[in-house]
Amino acid sequence: MTLTRRGALQALGAAAAGAALATPAEARTPHRSAPDDLGLLYDATRCIGCRACVTSCREANGEPRDVTMMAGAPYDAPVDLNGHTLTVIKQWSDGTRDGFVKAQCMHCADPACASVCMMGALHKGPRGVVEYSVDRCVGCRNCQIACPFNVPKFQWTSAAPQIAKCELCRHRWAAGKGPACAEVCPRQAVIAGPRSELLAEAHRRLAATPQAYQGGVYGETEGGGTACLYLSPAGFGPLGLPPLGREPAPALVESVQHGIYQGFVAPVVLFGAFAVMAWKNRAAGQGEEP
Amino acid sequence: MTARATPVQGKLLTPGVKLLLVLWALGTAAGLYRFTQGLGAATAMNDGYPWGIWIAVDVVIGTGLASGGYVLAFLVFILNRGRYHPLVRPALLTSLLGYAVAGVGVAFDLGRYWTMWRIPVSPGLWNHTSVLLEVALCMMAYVLVLFLELSPAWLEGLAAGRDPARARLAARWLPRAQKALPILVGAGLLLPTMHQSSLGALMMMAGLKLHPLWHTGFLPLYFLLTAFIMGFGVIYFESIFSSLAFGRPLEHRLLARLGRWVGVVILVFLVARFAVLGLEGKLGLTVSAGRLGFFFWAEVLILLAAAARFLGLGQEGRPDRALQAALLAMLGGTLYRLDVFLVAYDPGNGWIYFPSLAEILVTLGLIATETVVYVLLVRRFPILAGISPAGQPTVPVGLREGVTP
Numbered sequence: 001m002t003l004t005r006r007g008a009l010q011a012l013g014a015a016a017a018g019a020a021l022a023t024p025a026e027a028r029t030p031h032r033s034a035p036d037d038l039g040l041l042y043d044a045t046r047c048i049g050c051r052a053c054v055t056s057c058r059e060a061n062g063e064p065r066d067v068t069m070m071a072g073a074p075y076d077a078p079v080d081l082n083g084h085t086l087t088v089i090k091q092w093s094d095g096t097r098d099g100f101v102k103a104q105c106m107h108c109a110d111p112a113c114a115s116v117c118m119m120g121a122l123h124k125g126p127r128g129v130v131e132y133s134v135d136r137c138v139g140c141r142n143c144q145i146a147c148p149f150n151v152p153k154f155q156w157t158s159a160a161p162q163i164a165k166c167e168l169c170r171h172r173w174a175a176g177k178g179p180a181c182a183e184v185c186p187r188q189a190v191i192a193g194p195r196s197e198l199l200a201e202a203h204r205r206l207a208a209t210p211q212a213y214q215g216g217v218y219g220e221t222e223g224g225g226t227a228c229l230y231l232s233p234a235g236f237g238p239l240g241l242p243p244l245g246r247e248p249a250p251a252l253v254e255s256v257q258h259g260i261y262q263g264f265v266a267p268v269v270l271f272g273a274f275a276v277m278a279w280k281n282r283a284a285g286q287g288e289e290p
Numbered sequence: 291m292t293a294r295a296t297p298v299q300g301k302l303l304t305p306g307v308k309l310l311l312v313l314w315a316l317g318t319a320a321g322l323y324r325f326t327q328g329l330g331a332a333t334a335m336n337d338g339y340p341w342g343i344w345i346a347v348d349v350v351i352g353t354g355l356a357s358g359g360y361v362l363a364f365l366v367f368i369l370n371r372g373r374y375h376p377l378v379r380p381a382l383l384t385s386l387l388g389y390a391v392a393g394v395g396v397a398f399d400l401g402r403y404w405t406m407w408r409i410p411v412s413p414g415l416w417n418h419t420s421v422l423l424e425v426a427l428c429m430m431a432y433v434l435v436l437f438l439e440l441s442p443a444w445l446e447g448l449a450a451g452r453d454p455a456r457a458r459l460a461a462r463w464l465p466r467a468q469k470a471l472p473i474l475v476g477a478g479l480l481l482p483t484m485h486q487s488s489l490g491a492l493m494m495m496a497g498l499k500l501h502p503l504w505h506t507g508f509l510p511l512y513f514l515l516t517a518f519i520m521g522f523g524v525i526y527f528e529s530i531f532s533s534l535a536f537g538r539p540l541e542h543r544l545l546a547r548l549g550r551w552v553g554v555v556i557l558v559f560l561v562a563r564f565a566v567l568g569l570e571g572k573l574g575l576t577v578s579a580g581r582l583g584f585f586f587w588a589e590v591l592i593l594l595a596a597a598a599r600f601l602g603l604g605q606e607g608r609p610d611r612a613l614q615a616a617l618l619a620m621l622g623g624t625l626y627r628l629d630v631f632l633v634a635y636d637p638g639n640g641w642i643y644f645p646s647l648a649e650i651l652v653t654l655g656l657i658a659t660e661t662v663v664y665v666l667l668v669r670r671f672p673i674l675a676g677i678s679p680a681g682q683p684t685v686p687v688g689l690r691e692g693v694t695p
Contacts, residue, residue, distance in 0.1 A: 080337075082337065112495055112497075115417075115420070115495070116492075116495055118409060118420045118422050118423040119408070119417060119423070120415060120417045123417075138400050139402035139405075140400055144337060145340060145492075145493075146495040146496065148498060148499070154337060154340060156337075158328060161328070161402065162402075240638075240639075244497075250495065253491055254419055256510065257421060257488070267480060271476050272476070274476040275472050275473055275475070275477075276472075276476075277367060277368045278363075278471065278475035279472035281366070281367050282367075284366050284375065285367060285375065285378075285475070286375065287372050287373075288372045
């Protein structure tokens with residue numbers, strides 16, 4: 001009996017140790033941005049808050065207006081991204097200064113939403129776009145928990161709800177058009193293009209008027225890099241962008257899980273150990289004590 | 291020989307069961323409201339808190355409390371403690387029902403619930419990095435395994451029934467079920483080890499949205515340990531509840547001996563929690579986290595109190611102390627899991643969440659249904675260890691140890 005128990009603990013220990021040791025060795029390789037990934041560059045020093053981008057996004061994506069009654073009159077005035085609003089302009093303030101900030105999907109190089117999505121409804125598509133395919137979505141909303149930017153929105157009032165988020169107007173590419181928001185911006189506060197070009201443009205602006213900006217280019221390294229980049233006159237905290245490190249969001253979870261489930265070895269070993277022990281101790285299963 | 295499990299018999303529609311049926315009806319009405327009016331109308335969930343109590347309570351806490359079968363299978367088959375055998379069947383049954391409730395809770399929660407069936411049958415679509423997928427598949431498989439692990443009880447129940455054809459069929463399948471048991475036990479141990487730990491991994495991805503006192507790479511370990519703690523608590527609670535409700539002998543000496551294991555597991559959890567916080571340099575947060583600090587210390591103190599009571603059960607194991615210990619362990623594990631999934635989760639932007647009446651009614655309705663089905667099954671099938679029939683030559687081990695004369 002002692003032997004049996006020792007054997008069991010050894011087997012379990014070996015499986016656990018194997019899993020633990022595998023963790024650093026199997027540290028996952030993050031997905032990186034490609035130079036021609038499609039993205040946006042938003043420059044908060046240029047935005048005048050005209051919301052042309054919000055309206056054109058709505059039209060380009062066939063979304064209904066988000067009408068709220070204010071003082072007895074209807075306004076198309078979304079306060080945040082929602083189930084039918086894929087981009088929105090919000091006000092920010094750091095106490096002394098204020099301005100505007102645009103929100104939409106950041107199109108992470110290594111997106112958390114795609115990592116958690118059970119059947120890949122959210123996935124990386126051509127040109128790095130984080131795409132949504134409703135036919136693979138069960139509406140579990142894990143993407144909302146996972147996204148560090150709180151971007152994916154759920155259609156709470158719909159009988160057949162979907163996840164709504166910016167897909168960089170990929171349905172317009174065939175017609176030779178890019179993201180609608182960038183197309184209509186009167187001040188080039190938001191421009192679209194390959195990420196490498198946007199990054200170069202961002203650094204050109206930083207170098208040209210360094211005193212106008214603070215904090216560098218958000219999205220260059222944050223969260224493993226995003227295709228949508230931000231420039232700000234006041235750093236990024238006031239703009240509501242989270243202080244992410246260089247690691248992509250899925251790195252921690254996937255390293256731990258990959259470590260444990262590497263090649264499915266540990267589960268198989270563990271199952272074998274459990275089954276053998278259960279067979280050896282089947283007398284105990286009948287209520288007998290050794 | 292074993293302390294033979296026997297059906298409890300007796301009336302089904304007791305006043306208690308009638309009350310539970312009222313809760314079931316209210317839950318069903320709330321459920322109808324959810325399916326006709328949508329999640330937005332029926333629940334308080336929102337884009338900031340996309341997971342409410344149907345996930346945090348029905349699934350995460352519910353399956354934690356349904357870990358009794360897992361814990362006992364571990365004790366009996368891996369640590370070779372046959373004396374706990376009389377507790378196995380009731381524990382497996384509560385596990386089966388608890389996981390079934392989780393499955394139904396998920397159906398209420400999923401926005402596109404009608405596509406749910408595709409998850410297990412679409413291996414081509416499986417995203418191998420999805421922790422939730424692993425949890426979903428493991429839990430589905432585990433419900434099946436639990437049902438099969440209980441097949442001796444179902445078959446014995448049929449064999450003792452009045453229908454001769456069914457009795458013959460059951461008699462033929464019983465030995466086969468016994469033979470398959472090691473494989474089933476293996477699966478019944480592996481699957482919860484995987485998905486209970488993965489429940490913790492789910493919230494690792496929340497990153498900055500989960501308070502640093504709770505966010506760590508050790509979440510899977512903590513969820514595995516709380517599964518053990520809550521599973522133990524439920525075994526105690528269930529034994530004491532069954533003995534009160536059905537007038538069964540209480541296996542109090544058995545429970546007293548088990549207490550050492552439970553106390554040690556709780557202490558391991560607490561030591562690991564503080565050691566990891568120390569390593570991560572977050573110990574200061576335990577006093578500076580304000581409202582959340584209160585929740586952290588509540589977890590710690592409740593579990594500490596539970597451990598002290600479990601370790602102090604002694605030889606006789608006074609049932610009142612055992613019940614206190616069990617309730618504290620269940621409460622401590624429940625609070626920890628609730629904190630990780632809701633209390634310590636803050637998406638920012640001023641989002642708030644408190645469950646709606648419909649959410650609460652659905653959850654209560656599910657718990658009520660589970661309890662009614664449990665009562666029904668233990669009255670009709672041999673689940674609970676019975677009193678040995680007169681003149682039996684050998685005194686069963688479980689009875690020798692456990693029965694109050």
